[in-house]
Every structure is written in structure tokens, then in C-alpha cells.
Amino acid sequence: MADYKSLVWDGLLELSAYVPGKPVKELQRELGIEKVIKLASNENPYGASPKATAALKEYEKEITRYPIGDSFYLRNEIAKFHNVDIDNIVCGAGSDEIIQLLYMAFLSTDTHVVAPSPSFSEYELLARSLKSSCRWVETNKDFSINFDNILNAVNNETRFIMLANPNNPTGTLFGEKAFTDFMDRLSPDVLVVLDEAYIEFAEGEYPDAFMLMKKYNNLMTMRTFSKAYGLASIRCGYLAADKECISLINRVRPPFNVNSAAQIICAEAVKDQEHIKKIVALNKAGKEYIYKEITAMGLEYVKTDTNFMLIKVGDGRKVFDDLLKEGVIVRFLGGSRLKEYIRVSIGLDEENKTFISALKKVLNK
Ligand SMILES: Cc1ncc(COP(=O)(O)O)c(C=O)c1O
The missing domain is CATH 3.90.1150.10 (Aspartate Aminotransferase, domain 1)
Known part of the structure; x- marks a missing residue:
């Protein structure tokens, strides 16, 4: 045994x-x-959008076939929506998988993740599952993010800074000025992930990640169909980043990571704003x-x-x-x-x- x-x-x-x-x-x-x-x-x-769920019928026809390996049509719709190139996008089985792919591509045992605390526990669990670690940095008393503390925690071994905006579990949001001040003070070799799982609900002002990525090429943003889109069971999320970053992630991405139902339904969902x-x-x-x-x-x-x-x-x-x-x-x-x-x-x-x-x-x- x-x-x-x-x-x-x-x-x-x-x-x-x-x-x-x-x-x-x-x-x-x-x-x-x-x-x-x-x-x-x-x-x-x-x-979910009735237009998205209606697309389930299309999925029935595809059920015996492997999904499209690179989620081409879905990425195409996402790229159109955000006005970026399709090669700036990779899709995953939820943002959970995106985090995992990012870590698999860029984290090693001698590098680590930094994130404000409290935040999404998966930032640490996934790092530890790859024999790396996460350094949690306390937020302010009102749970707002303390960018100075984050910068102080960064060293040469910091590979990622994970920033959920708005944050889970606190619901707090940070704005563009504080964020760009922080980005200006950060080494370009530290990768900053804006996890925008809940961004559709934000009422306050927040950084325009898609614009800022043009200025900061170490910045990337992650979104999900699990929250405002109402498609949690379908398991689909995406990352927008520099093309080279995306192509490196594709080296560790399993061949058919996003199922056909997700690809077909989410492509309709993103069109129904x-x-x-x-x-x-x-x-x-x-x-x-x-x-x-x-x-x-x-x-x-x-x-x-x-x-x-x-x-x-x-x-x-x-x-x-x-x-x-x-x-x-x-x-x-x-x-x-x-x-x-x-x-x-x-x-x-x-x-x-x-x-x-x-x-x-x-x-x-
Ligand atoms: C901040 C944050 N990021 C990512 C996720 C993962 O979402 P999913 O894997 O469903 O896309 C969650 C889920 O609750 C979350 O709260």
C-alpha cells in the first residue's frame, strides 16, 4: 500500500x-x-444575460468535441470590448486558474507574492501550492490599502503584487492617483495584478487599468464572469496584459483549459452590457x-x-x-x-x- x-x-x-x-x-x-x-x-x-443563456443551444452541438484551444472567439469579443489586441488576452477556468497560470509562469521557490491583508486567500494558497509564499501587508484601520506599506514590503525577490480592486472581503476601492503614484515608485520588474473581479459594481473612481497598461507594462488586469455576469458555474475569467507576458503564460496553460460552454456563453455575455x-x-x-x-x-x-x-x-x-x-x-x-x-x-x-x-x-x- x-x-x-x-x-x-x-x-x-x-x-x-x-x-x-x-x-x-x-x-x-x-x-x-x-x-x-x-x-x-x-x-x-x-x-445571467438571457442572450448568454440562449447560447447554450449552440453548446449542445459542440458537446462531443474538444473546445477551441485558445478561446479565440471569446478572446476576440473580450478584446473588442476593451479595445485591445486579441494577443493581449488569455482566458482561464475562472480567475482562480489565471492566478495559477501567472504563478506557474513567473513564480519560483525563491520569489514571492505581496498582497494587502485582508484580501483573497487564494493569492497565498496558490503561491504555497507552487512552493512559493505570500507576504501579507496590513491595510489601514479602515481597511483602505496602504501603498507605502506595500512598497516597504517589496524587495528583489518580490515577483507579484496582487491588488484586488475592489477588494474581497472588505469591499474597499482605491482610486487612480494613489495607484499611479505607487506604480511610479515601483520597480518595473515587479508584476502588478489588478484583480477586478467586482469592478462592475464599483461606484467610486478607480484606475483605468486598460489605459494604464500602455504606460506601465508590468501592470495587468484580471476579470471574471463569475460575479456581475452571473456565470459562476461556468468557470471563466481572463487576463489582459502585455503580449509577451500572455505568450509566456500560454506555455504553461493546459491545452483546453476553458470549456466550450464557457467560451460560447461568455462571448455572448460580454456583448450584453x-x-x-x-x-x-x-x-x-x-x-x-x-x-x-x-x-x-x-x-x-x-x-x-x-x-x-x-x-x-x-x-x-x-x-x-x-x-x-x-x-x-x-x-x-x-x-x-x-x-x-x-x-x-x-x-x-x-x-x-x-x-x-x-x-x-x-x-x-
Ligand atoms: C477577489 C477575487 N478574485 C478572484 C476570485 C475568483 O473568481 P473566479 O475564479 O470565480 O473567476 C474571487 C472569487 O470569489 C475573488 O473574490
């Missing part, structure tokens, strides 16, 4: 698997209740409703430019557990800075109301 644990590389046993938000069905089973809502994974609850406008407006209304209710309850929150928000509830773990008993799944992230918070995704009107009344109940408000 193979002793698997003795066969893995040093350090693998220190990794733990990513824990996603609890699935609805799992909680239904555990509690024996029907009505469960999930506001834990920052999905778009309103649905009217749908995105509707989603953003619905999200804004839901956000205002939750702001109003939690303010009336006397709770503090972190102002958000995304489709989720951090709410300060006291004992975050307990409130998370108590909400589960009410059939409401939110997210508790813990750690020294977030132990008093829960993160809740903005849902449908009904779901937001259910969440608020459950929160009132568990907090005795």
Missing part, C-alpha cells in the same frame, strides 16, 4: 484545502429545513436597503463598492453560527481583524429581508 503522505513534497501537508461557502443543500440536510438562503459567495442572484447595467442597479438597491436596516440597528459596516459587505456584529463566529440555525448562510472570515465581522453577499429583495430579520433575531434587536 502506498504511503501517500510520505510521497508528497515537503510543505504540502501544511496546506489546507480551500473552504468555500456552505452549500444550501448541505444546510437543508443538516437542519432538516426547506428554507435556506445563501449569501456567502458573492454570486449574482439575478441571473445592458444586462450588466441592470444587475448593477439591482445590486445598488439591495445594498442601500441593507445599509439602511443595519444603520437603524446601530451596527457599523464597511462601505462597499462590491456586491457584498462586512458588517460588525460583535462575536462574528457566534452570529455566523446563529444565522445558520435560522437558515441563512453568510461568511465568517475570522483572523485578528475580522473576528467581529460577518461578510454578507447582497441577494434578492426577499433574501435581503430574510437576512435582516434573522440578524435582528440573533442580535435581539
Whole structure:
């Protein structure tokens, strides 16, 4: 019998698997209740563009064939949308895979990633899975990014700086001036990834990554179809970067990394920006409703430019557990800075109301 644990590389046993938000069905089973809502994974609850889902019929015809290896038609639509060359784009099975491909191409055991904390845990998990590491740099008290601290943490071994804008889990956004001041002070050999997974929801001013890439060729930006586009299950995201960077990434990209359904559906989705406008407006209304209710309850929150928000509830773990008993799944992230918070995704009107009344109940408000 193979002793698997003795066969893995040093350090693998220190990794733990990513824990996603609890699935609805799992909680239904555990509690024996029907009505469960999930506001834990920052999905778009309103649905994808009907034009995109209609394209599923096209996919049926393609199901027995391998996908197009380089996502040509999808990249073409993305390039048109952003007014860049198709060779500036690579697609992946979600931005998760894009991060992995970037790391596979450019990270090694003697280089590392720098990212503000708290932020998306995958920046570290994926680095560690490639025997590299991530240095977390504390954000300011209000969770805004501290670019001076980031610059101080950078050294000759820093390969990537991962900047989610807006950030997950804080919902905070930074603007162009602060960012370009930072870029001007940074070595051009440090690669800066703007992770714009939630950018469609941003209400504040933010750096125009596609314009700035012309000035800073160490800058790249990553977007996903999982959030505002409402296509989380399809697993598709993309990176826009310098052509040479993209061609190097293609050397480590698995041949058919983006499935045909994703390529066909996302190519339609990106053309339907009217749908995105509707989603953003619905999200804004839901956000205002939750702001109003939690303010009336006397709770503090972190102002958000995304489709989720951090709410300060006291004992975050307990409130998370108590909400589960009410059939409401939110997210508790813990750690020294977030132990008093829960993160809740903005849902449908009904779901937001259910969440608020459950929160009132568990907090005795
Ligand atoms: C900041 C951020 N980046 C990237 C991702 C990954 O998204 P996906 O792999 O679904 O494209 C997420 C998912 O929650 C995220 O919050």
C-alpha cells in the first residue's frame, strides 16, 4: 500500500484545502429545513444575460468535441470590448486558474507574492501550492490599502503584487492617483495584478487599468464572469496584459483549459452590457436597503463598492453560527481583524429581508 503522505513534497501537508461557502443543500440536510438562503459567495442572484443563456443551444452541438484551444472567439469579443489586441488576452477556468497560470509562469521557490491583508486567500494558497509564499501587508484601520506599506514590503525577490480592486472581503476601492503614484515608485520588474473581479459594481473612481497598461507594462488586469455576469458555474475569467507576458503564460496553460460552454456563453455575455447595467442597479438597491436596516440597528459596516459587505456584529463566529440555525448562510472570515465581522453577499429583495430579520433575531434587536 502506498504511503501517500510520505510521497508528497515537503510543505504540502501544511496546506489546507480551500473552504468555500456552505452549500444550501448541505444546510437543508443538516437542519432538516426547506428554507435556506445563501449569501456567502458573492454570486449574482439575478441571473445571467438571457442572450448568454440562449447560447447554450449552440453548446449542445459542440458537446462531443474538444473546445477551441485558445478561446479565440471569446478572446476576440473580450478584446473588442476593451479595445485591445486579441494577443493581449488569455482566458482561464475562472480567475482562480489565471492566478495559477501567472504563478506557474513567473513564480519560483525563491520569489514571492505581496498582497494587502485582508484580501483573497487564494493569492497565498496558490503561491504555497507552487512552493512559493505570500507576504501579507496590513491595510489601514479602515481597511483602505496602504501603498507605502506595500512598497516597504517589496524587495528583489518580490515577483507579484496582487491588488484586488475592489477588494474581497472588505469591499474597499482605491482610486487612480494613489495607484499611479505607487506604480511610479515601483520597480518595473515587479508584476502588478489588478484583480477586478467586482469592478462592475464599483461606484467610486478607480484606475483605468486598460489605459494604464500602455504606460506601465508590468501592470495587468484580471476579470471574471463569475460575479456581475452571473456565470459562476461556468468557470471563466481572463487576463489582459502585455503580449509577451500572455505568450509566456500560454506555455504553461493546459491545452483546453476553458470549456466550450464557457467560451460560447461568455462571448455572448460580454456583448450584453445592458444586462450588466441592470444587475448593477439591482445590486445598488439591495445594498442601500441593507445599509439602511443595519444603520437603524446601530451596527457599523464597511462601505462597499462590491456586491457584498462586512458588517460588525460583535462575536462574528457566534452570529455566523446563529444565522445558520435560522437558515441563512453568510461568511465568517475570522483572523485578528475580522473576528467581529460577518461578510454578507447582497441577494434578492426577499433574501435581503430574510437576512435582516434573522440578524435582528440573533442580535435581539
Ligand atoms: C477577489 C477575487 N478574485 C478572484 C476570485 C475568483 O473568481 P473566479 O475564479 O470565480 O473567476 C474571487 C472569487 O470569489 C475573488 O473574490
